[in-house]
Amino acid sequence: MSAQFTLYSHVIGPNGWKVAQVLCELGLEYNTVMMEFGDGENGVKGPEFLKINPNGRIPALIDHSANDLIIWESGAIIYYLIKKYDTEHKLYPASPEEQALVDTWFIFQVSSFGPYTGQAVWFKVLTGNVNTAATDRYMFEVHRMCKLLSGQLSLEGSNGWLVLGKCTIADLAHLQWVRFLFKLGIDLETEYPAMYKWKEAMLARPAIARSTVGEVWN
Structure with a gap:
C-alpha cells in the first residue's frame, strides 16, 4: 500500500x-x-x-x-x-483561546525565529561574514529571541514546553531551527540551558526519532 x-x-x-x-x-x-x-x-x-x-x-x-x-x-x-x-x-487544542496561545508561538517561529536564524546563517556562515553589519544585526536578533524562548520555557507550570505545558505544533516548529543554532557557534548547553533541556526532551520523543532518519547534520 x-x-x-x-x-x-x-x-x-x-x-x-x-x-x-x-x-x-x-x-x-x-x-x-x-x-x-x-x-x-x-x-x-x-x-x-x-x-x-x-x-x-x-x-x-x-x-x-x-x-x-x-x-x-x-x-x-x-x-x-x-x-x-x-x-x-x-498537537493542537480544541478551544479558540488555547489555539490562540499556540498560534502565537507557532507564528513567531514562522515569521521571526526561522527567518532571522536563516539570515544569520547566510551572512555569518555561508558568505563568510563579509557584511559585518548584517551579521551583527541578525546575530543580535537570534540571541534576543533565544532569551525570549528561554524565558518562556522556564515559566512556572510550563513543564519545559513552550505553551499549555505539553508538546504542540509550536514546539515542533521550533525544534529544527533551534538545532541549526550550532552553525552560528551558539552552545545551547552553556548559553541557553532551558533551550538545551527542551531540545533534548524533544529529540527523545519516539516520533521525532522516526522522522529524523536520514539526517546528515546534528
Whole structure:
C-alpha cells in the first residue's frame, strides 16, 4: 500500500524536517523526495518541481487521499495536517483561546525565529561574514529571541514546553531551527540551558526519532 502523503524536502532544510515531525507525531504515512537547491533536474527551481510549488522552495506536501491536494509553505502544511488529521488534539487544542496561545508561538517561529536564524546563517556562515553589519544585526536578533524562548520555557507550570505545558505544533516548529543554532557557534548547553533541556526532551520523543532518519547534520 502506497503512502498517503509525498513530502518534498531537503537534507538540511529545517522546514521540511518540521513537517516530517508533525506527520510522524500524528502517525501518518509518507514518502519523502529529497530535493536539491538550484535549477537542475532534481532542483527546487527546476521546471518539474515548479509545477508543484511555483515559489521554488521546500517543503511541499501532496495528500494523495484528497485528490492529490498540493500544499506548500511549512506553516500552511502544518495547519492543514492538524486541522484535518489531529482529531484527538494531540498537537493542537480544541478551544479558540488555547489555539490562540499556540498560534502565537507557532507564528513567531514562522515569521521571526526561522527567518532571522536563516539570515544569520547566510551572512555569518555561508558568505563568510563579509557584511559585518548584517551579521551583527541578525546575530543580535537570534540571541534576543533565544532569551525570549528561554524565558518562556522556564515559566512556572510550563513543564519545559513552550505553551499549555505539553508538546504542540509550536514546539515542533521550533525544534529544527533551534538545532541549526550550532552553525552560528551558539552552545545551547552553556548559553541557553532551558533551550538545551527542551531540545533534548524533544529529540527523545519516539516520533521525532522516526522522522529524523536520514539526517546528515546534528
